[in-house]
Amino acid sequence: MSNISPTAGVSVVIPHYGDPALSQHLIDALRMQTTERPLQIIIVDDHHPTPYPDPNLPGIQVVRRDVNGGFGSTVNTGAAYAQHPLLLILNSDLTIGVTFIEELCRAAEKWLPAIVSPTVVDGNGSNQYVGRMFPTITRSVIAGLVPLARWRDDARWHRAVGHEIPDPPTEATICDWFIGAVILMPTKAFHQLGGFDERFYMNSEEVDLQRRAREINLPSVVLADVTVEHVGGGSSDDARRFLWLMQGEWRYRTKWEGKFRARSFQAAMLGVTVINLVWNSVRSLFGRPTRPLQTFQRGASAIIRSSRD
Structure with missing residues (x-):
C-alpha cells in the first residue's frame, strides 16, 4: 500500500538535446494541464552546442549540464532538483493531452509504489508495445x-522478441521492464535506487534501472487506460x-x-x-x-x- 497522497505533487523532468521546438511543445502542454496537483517542471539541457534558447521561462526550471552525458545522466541531474513525492520523466518528443498528468497519476495510484508507464502509441495510433521481457x-x-x-x-x-501483449487489452500489465518514454515513480524510490547508472549513455539504462527495482520489490506496470503519443527519435x-x-x-x-x-x-x-x-x-x-x-x-x-x- 502506498503512503503517497492521492493529490501528491509531481516533479516533471524533461531531458533536452536537439530541437528545442519539441521540448517547448511539451512544456506548453504541461502548462495547460487541468490538475490541482502541484507541478514542478524541470528541463535539463544535456550540454547541447546551442544552449536551450529560453533559460528564464516563467514557472520552468532550466538546468544546463556542464558536459554531455546521455539520457540517464541528464535525468539524474534533473531529479536532484525534484521537490515533490512523484517523479515523472518525459521524453521531449511526446504529445500529451491536457488531462494527461491527472489521468496517469490516478490510474497509477493503486499500483504505487511502482514504476509506471502509460500505453504508448506512435503518430498513427499503433501500439509501440513498451512493456517488455528482460533481454535474451x-x-x-x-x-x-x-x-x-x-x-x-x-x-x-x-x-x-519479448514484447508483452496485454491480455485482455483493457488490463494493466506487470512486466519485466518498459521503454522509458514516460516513467512515473516515487521520487524517494528513484533516489533509493541511485537513479540511472550513468555508465549507460543511451539505451538499456531503463532496463538496468527496472532490474534493480525488482531487488526492492518495485514492479514495472504499463497502464491500459492511459495513452500517450511518442514520435521517437526527437532527441537522437x-x-x-x-x-x-x-x-x-x-x-x-x-x-x-x-x-x-x-x-x-x-x-x-x-x-x-x-x-x-x-x-x-x-x-x-x-x-x-x-x-x-x-x-x-x-x-x-x-x-x-x-x-x-
Missing part, C-alpha cells in the same frame, strides 16, 4: 533478422542509434550476465548481420532498393565498437 540473446537475434521483418505485425513475432541522431543500442546492450549484458555472455551476444549479432547481408543481396538482385554491403559494414562496425567505446 534469442530475442535480440529474432528482432534483428531482416528476413523475419514481414511478420512484425504478427503477435507471435512480438512475443518472440539517426546515424548513431544502432551504435548506441549496441553499446547499451553490451554494458547491460556485461553488468548483469558477465563478459562471456556479452561476447556471445556480440557474436550472435554479427551472425545476424551476415544473414542480413545475404538476404539483402538477394533482394537487390530482384531490384529492391537495398544497400547490402553498406548496411553490413555499418552494422558490423557498430557491434564491434560497442565493446570498445
Whole structure:
C-alpha cells in the first residue's frame, strides 16, 4: 500500500538535446494541464552546442549540464532538483493531452509504489508495445533478422522478441521492464535506487534501472487506460542509434550476465548481420532498393565498437 497522497505533487523532468521546438511543445502542454496537483517542471539541457534558447521561462526550471552525458545522466541531474513525492520523466518528443498528468497519476495510484508507464502509441495510433521481457540473446537475434521483418505485425513475432501483449487489452500489465518514454515513480524510490547508472549513455539504462527495482520489490506496470503519443527519435541522431543500442546492450549484458555472455551476444549479432547481408543481396538482385554491403559494414562496425567505446 502506498503512503503517497492521492493529490501528491509531481516533479516533471524533461531531458533536452536537439530541437528545442519539441521540448517547448511539451512544456506548453504541461502548462495547460487541468490538475490541482502541484507541478514542478524541470528541463535539463544535456550540454547541447546551442544552449536551450529560453533559460528564464516563467514557472520552468532550466538546468544546463556542464558536459554531455546521455539520457540517464541528464535525468539524474534533473531529479536532484525534484521537490515533490512523484517523479515523472518525459521524453521531449511526446504529445500529451491536457488531462494527461491527472489521468496517469490516478490510474497509477493503486499500483504505487511502482514504476509506471502509460500505453504508448506512435503518430498513427499503433501500439509501440513498451512493456517488455528482460533481454535474451534469442530475442535480440529474432528482432534483428531482416528476413523475419514481414511478420512484425504478427503477435507471435512480438512475443518472440519479448514484447508483452496485454491480455485482455483493457488490463494493466506487470512486466519485466518498459521503454522509458514516460516513467512515473516515487521520487524517494528513484533516489533509493541511485537513479540511472550513468555508465549507460543511451539505451538499456531503463532496463538496468527496472532490474534493480525488482531487488526492492518495485514492479514495472504499463497502464491500459492511459495513452500517450511518442514520435521517437526527437532527441537522437539517426546515424548513431544502432551504435548506441549496441553499446547499451553490451554494458547491460556485461553488468548483469558477465563478459562471456556479452561476447556471445556480440557474436550472435554479427551472425545476424551476415544473414542480413545475404538476404539483402538477394533482394537487390530482384531490384529492391537495398544497400547490402553498406548496411553490413555499418552494422558490423557498430557491434564491434560497442565493446570498445
